[in-house]
Amino acid sequence: MSARDGRLGVGVIGRGRLGPVLAAGLAGAGHAIVGVEAAEGAERDRVEALLPNVTIATAAQLVERSELLIIDVDDPRSLEPLVDALTADRAWVAGQLVMHTEAGFGTALLGHALDQGVIPLSVHPAIDVTGSSLDLQRLREAWCAVTAPRPVLPIAQALVVELGAEPVVIAEEDRPRYAEAIATATDFTHSIVRQATGILAEIGVAEPGFVLSSLVRSAADNALADANPVVVEPPTDPEDPE
Template sequence: MNRDGRLGVGIVGAGRVGPVLGAALAGAGHALVGITSGSDRERVEAILPDVPVLDAPEVVRRSELVVLAVPTAELPGLVRGLAETGAWQPGQLVLHTDPASGVGILSDAAARGAIPLAIHPAIAFTGTSMDLRQLHGAFAAVTAPGPVLPIAQALAVEMGCEPVVIAEEDRVAYAEGIATATTFSREIVRQSTGLLSRAGVPEPGLYLSSLVHSTIDHALAGSRAARDAEPPSES
């Protein structure tokens, strides 16, 4: 890390998440050194103009912080493959964004001296600059070894999020909670708009917008009230 705290950041994964987090970190003053190629180059170029497109080993070689933003199924093989090529460097930060995994999935990188971090911002990514506004005020699940937990928390803050520490053994439950909220929300809205369309309602999505948002707000407020009313647990 440079003396001013500025990191050279490399992004492995050019889907919806990686480029957005790269742009957020660049906005916090870090330098983007490269990103791997993706199928939608125009979208990536729109949010990360002039960032070099490199293969994964070269991104890792150039980076002080590597952001791994790839599908869950690809993550273990990617980390292992980069370890086998000798890409990981002692003292290098490596951060993944998978909600279900803690830092254990980065063990092959950690064994070669890299510092493992897990940060999952709790938003629905579109892969566009709209997400940068969504990040501000969102929460992020953070998991890291104790001595480097403040680094992970600081990076989450620099992305615009409020960090919430999740224990390694609780990541699966956390991921289930996130998946339940997103999957059921999408499916319920899809079913509802279909029914309203059949009933002759024009623009059913727009028709439901205020209702859905207010219902969710009320449900979240009720959840907070119930939590606040719980008696304190005995130690």
Template sequence: MLRTARLGVGIIGAGRVGPVIGAALAGAGHALTGITAGSDRDRVEAVLPGVPVLAADEILRRSELVVIAVPTEQLEGLVGGLAEVGAWQPGQLVVHTDAAFGTGVLAPAAARGAIPLAIHPAIAFTGTSMDLRQLTNAFAAVTAPGPVLPIAQALAVELGCEPIVVAEEDRAAYAEAIATATAFSRSIVGQAAGLLARAGIPEPGLYLSSLVHSTVDHALAEAGGATGEVPPVDQ
């Protein structure tokens, strides 16, 4: 199994994803240097108790690995802004978790010597410790320059995921697939639950649970048969 050395890890982004990624890496033996402020400090504290809240540039100064988990529309500006103030360090690992981008969005950091990596765990994050269990049954899309691809794969393994390499030019199609599966699933379940509620069925979400899970399992099995078997998760 690929492994990385013990690293000082800083998290930029205190939404649903960043704290969970931090907790998973801490569980793999890395040391957390800090996390940026978020609107729900109680939730973050529940996942990462005692981790210092720091400004983004201070996190870069203290960390060997920086994880960026911010909304898609903020990622490019954040990376570029930190480059403009000279915050990125040569040899520093920088990982973003956005499905929509490969490593191109990290070019301003790479131009200053940072090592760009893209890792997207394919789960629906809740921002709670429950996500740590989800990660152990998940795949993660990894994109990185060839010489450092093993580092991205090792970090995905340390999150608990099975790494799957996605080429830079394929990230847009990958992101579309993820968005389609997520939005369609939520929409259809929501519509069905609404119809059941109008039909007088109590707790429609609970009523649908077994049906939806078994239907999705069958659909996934059929998808695997159509395109080649999905490899098992090796834990």
């Protein structure tokens, strides 16, 4: 971070949907957006809707210019090859924060980049990403999995708080199981909603998604409440000798 004001120059590479959302959230917290990697067409339109007048640049340019580099890929299988290619090119900048957003990985895959002086962070928001401004609101109601070496873990946690979210620390070795939980909840929800709205559509119900919206939200809220039972402490007897 800048020694003067604690603000960072943030760049985004990888062309995923979440990276520009995080950049927009950090911009709202006062950080400067260096630029975003984006292709022509719908992808660029989506990025510019979130970040008007943002600089579109190549991955190499953004690595060179960014104090905080966010790597957000559209396919988890492409994350490690991208990191390896940048490492082989010796593209990293010493002292640079490098944060990826994949649920299933901690910071181990950034290991070789450490030799070039980067500070590795892994942050994954537990939201179903759309790539739109809607995600900014959802971030303010979300938890983010954070994984980082202990000395720099507070940096990852602070960035999450600046996004308006809450950090939850996930150990490096537990990231695959965390990703499994996220995928299970996301895939199951989409599948059940598609099945239920399909049945209503078959019997002629117009806009079945709206019809089920309150039910699905309340059922999810109740299920989540059941997963977090409130523990009531027994009252203390004032005459108890303890």
